Amino acid sequence: KQEVTQIPAALSVPEGENLVLNCSFTDSAIYNLQWFRQDPGKGLTSLLLIQSSQREQTSGRLNASLDKSSGRSTLYIAASQPGDSATYLCASSSNTGKLIFGQGTTLQVKP
Amino acid sequence: NAGVMQNPRHLVRRRGQEARLRCSPMKGHSHVYWYRQLPEEGLKFMVYLQKENIIDESGMPKERFSAEFPKEGPSILRIQQVVRGDSAAYFCASSPPGVYTLRSTGATQYFGPGTRLLVL
Numbered sequence: 001k002q003e004v005t006q007i008p009a010a011l012s013v014p015e016g017e018n019l020v021l022n023c024s025f026t027d028s029a030i031y032n033l034q035w036f037r038q039d040p041g042k043g044l045t046s047l048l049l050i051q052s053s054q055r056e057q058t059s060g061r062l063n064a065s066l067d068k069s070s071g072r073s074t075l076y077i078a079a080s081q082p083g084d085s086a087t088y089l090c091a092s093s094s095n096t097g098k099l100i101f102g103q104g105t106t107l108q109v110k111p
Numbered sequence: 112n113a114g115v116m117q118n119p120r121h122l123v124r125r126r127g128q129e130a131r132l133r134c135s136p137m138k139g140h141s142h143v144y145w146y147r148q149l150p151e152e153g154l155k156f157m158v159y160l161q162k163e164n165i166i167d168e169s170g171m172p173k174e175r176f177s178a179e180f181p182k183e184g185p186s187i188l189r190i191q192q193v194v195r196g197d198s199a200a201y202f203c204a205s206s207p208p209g210v211y212t213l214r215s216t217g218a219t220q221y222f223g224p225g226t227r228l229l230v231l
Contacts, residue, residue, distance in 0.1 A: 032219070043115075043202060044154075044222040089154070096159060096167060097144065097206055097219060103153040 002027040004092055006102035013080055014110050021075040021105045023090035028068045030092040034099070035064050035075050038087045047088075048075070080109045113138070115205050115223035116185075123229045130190040130197070132226045136205030143186040144220060145178060148200040160186060193230045200225045 003026045013019055023033070032051045036044040048057045048064040050073070056065040063076040073090055087106045091099040116135040124130050136143050145157040159167040160180035171178065175193075180186040190197055204220040 034219075036222075041227075043224040044204075046220070046222075049219065091154075093219065097142065098156050098159055098167060099144070099146070099154075099204075099220065100156065101146075101154040 002030075002092055002094075002100045004090060004100050004102040006088075006090060006105050008105060009103065010106045010108075012108040012110065015080060015082060017080050017109075018076070018078050019080055019107075021077070021088050021090075021107070023073040023075070023102055025071045025073075025092045025100075027092075028071055030068065031095045032093045033064075033066050033073045034091050034093060035062075035073075036089040036091065038089060038104070040087075044089065077107075080107075082109045082111045085109050115140075115203060115221050117201075117203055117223035117226050119226060120224060121227045121229070123231065124193050125231050126194055127192050130193050130228055130230075132188040132190075132201050132203075132228070134186040134188070134203035134205075134223060136186070136203075137207075137221055139207055140205035140221075141208045142206045143180050144204045144206075145186075145188050146202045146204065148202065148225075150199065154202065157188070190228075193228075195230045198228055198230045200227050 005024045007022045034049045035047045038044050050057045050066040061078040066073045085108050087104045089104045091101045118133050141162050143160045146154045148154045156170040158171050158178045175191045177189045202225045204222045206220050
């Protein structure tokens with residue numbers, strides 16, 4: 001049974017810092033690994049998707065890596081901004097699309 | 112192209128009543144997933160449906176919960192005889208047909224804004 005864990009649960013940083021969010025999963029037989037952003041009271045926005053055959057994906061200031069052998073993914077956020085404050089969720093996907101989510105990391109970027 | 116729509120956005124029910132949550136997938140999407148986010152917990156998969164078929168309901172509670180995705184109209188998540196422990200945010204997501212065989216590099220699921228259910 002797949003389990004997804006995110007560390008840390010919460011993070012507070014000053015504006016401008018680079019930061020790394022961690023995600024680990026127990027079953028390496030994943031279809032892909034996705035990172036989402038969730039703002040309070042809102043739905044989920046997909047940030048990055050890494051296929052199982054890929055090692056990283058980049059979008060703007062975001063970079064996500066995937067190491068299937070160690071069961072880990074990281075989300076790197078460069079030059080953080082107050083608008084980045086949100087909860088970040090990683091999720092592993094099976095080939096049917098079923099997503100298994102971590103508990104999330106709640107990020108606060110202070111101006 | 113409108114996104115995934117869910118209604119109502121907020122629903123208040125008393126214990127023992129029924130709750131019906133609706134999800135209209137994005138245009139052209141024939142796969143629907145329901146997830147539940149309990150307070151202070153992460154999102155948990157509930158059920159995966161295609162038009163007129165339940166594909167995977169491994170996350171659905173055994174009793175009181177049911178889901179359907181008819182040929183016409185929205186997907187419905189139905190909770191009978193609600194209890195306080197059912198209070199949560201319920202999200203639905205949709206994806207287009209074939210995305211998991213086409214190995215899309217884009218987002219595979221698009222989420223709705225959720226329905227916040229409060230059971231008094």
